[in-house]
Structure formats: C-alpha cells, structure tokens
Amino acid sequence: MVFDHAPKGMLASLPIGFKKLGFATHDFFDQIADSIKGHQDYKQTQQQQLSHLLNNCVACHKVYKIDFVSN
Ligand code: HEC
Structure with missing residues (x-):
C-alpha cells in the first residue's frame, strides 16, 4: 500500500485505532478486487x-x- 499522496506528518498524527480501521478498509478493497478477478462471483x-x-x-x-x- 502506498501513501505518497498523504501530506507529510499526517499519518503520524492520526490515532492508532483510526489507522487500523483505515488500513483494514484499504485491505478489504484490495481483497474484493482480487476475488472479483479470481472467480467473478459478483453476488457473493x-x-x-x-x-x-x-x-x-x-x-x-x-x-x-x-x-x-482554530488557534
Ligand atoms: C478509518 C476511519 C474511516 C473509515 C474506515 C471510513 N471513513 Fe468515511 N470518513 C471518516 C472521517 C473521519 C470523515 C470525516 C467526517 C467528519 O469528520 O465529519 C469521513 C467522511 C466520509 C464521507 C463524507 C461525509 C460528509 O458528511 O461529507 C463519506 C461519504 C464517507 N466518509 C464514506 C465512507 C465509506 C463509503 C467508507 C467505507 C468504504 C468510509 N467512509 C470509511 C473516516 C472513515
């Protein structure tokens, strides 16, 4: 996974729970893409x-x- 579009320092400033959920969500999308390529069972x-x-x-x-x- 690449985060080259995220502003510098943003990733470090996010809460760990937020990052875990965010990364897991990215992974789900990747899994969906892979499984569609594999079996093309859209219903499942x-x-x-x-x-x-x-x-x-x-x-x-x-x-x-x-x-x-605001400061
Ligand atoms: C890791 C946390 C996280 C996950 C996972 C996440 N979101 Fe969000 N999302 C946010 C935050 C934070 C905002 C900003 C909302 C705010 O602060 O008002 C947001 C905003 C949004 C908005 C804009 C809402 C608005 O009022 O303008 C949409 C649409 C949205 N998310 C859709 C999704 C969808 C669809 C998914 C799942 C595929 C998803 N989000 C998963 C954190 C997340």
Whole structure:
C-alpha cells in the first residue's frame, strides 16, 4: 500500500485505532478486487464482502470525527 499522496506528518498524527480501521478498509478493497478477478462471483462479493466492508465504514464514522481547531 502506498501513501505518497498523504501530506507529510499526517499519518503520524492520526490515532492508532483510526489507522487500523483505515488500513483494514484499504485491505478489504484490495481483497474484493482480487476475488472479483479470481472467480467473478459478483453476488457473493456484493452480499458478503461488501457488507463486511461497510461495517468498517460505519464503525469508523461512529467513533471518529474531524474537527477544525482554530488557534
Ligand atoms: C478509518 C476511519 C474511516 C473509515 C474506515 C471510513 N471513513 Fe468515511 N470518513 C471518516 C472521517 C473521519 C470523515 C470525516 C467526517 C467528519 O469528520 O465529519 C469521513 C467522511 C466520509 C464521507 C463524507 C461525509 C460528509 O458528511 O461529507 C463519506 C461519504 C464517507 N466518509 C464514506 C465512507 C465509506 C463509503 C467508507 C467505507 C468504504 C468510509 N467512509 C470509511 C473516516 C472513515
């Protein structure tokens, strides 16, 4: 996985739980891409992998929020 588009220092500033969820979500997308290439069973991908993936979206949004802090 490459993060060459992230601003310098951003990754280090993020909470570890946030990063874990974020990386896991990236990995899910990679797995979905790989399995589509392998078996092309779109129904299984939609019903199982996608709903699994969406749990990560919901979990993260429930816990984390980006706030603007002015100095
Ligand atoms: C690691 C944490 C994390 C994961 C995983 C995550 N998000 Fe987010 N997402 C955020 C944060 C933080 C914001 C900014 C929301 C805020 O602070 O108001 C955001 C914002 C968004 C927004 C914009 C919402 C708005 O009000 O403009 C969308 C759309 C979105 N996410 C979709 C997704 C989808 C779809 C997934 C799963 C594939 C996902 N996100 C997974 C953290 C995450």
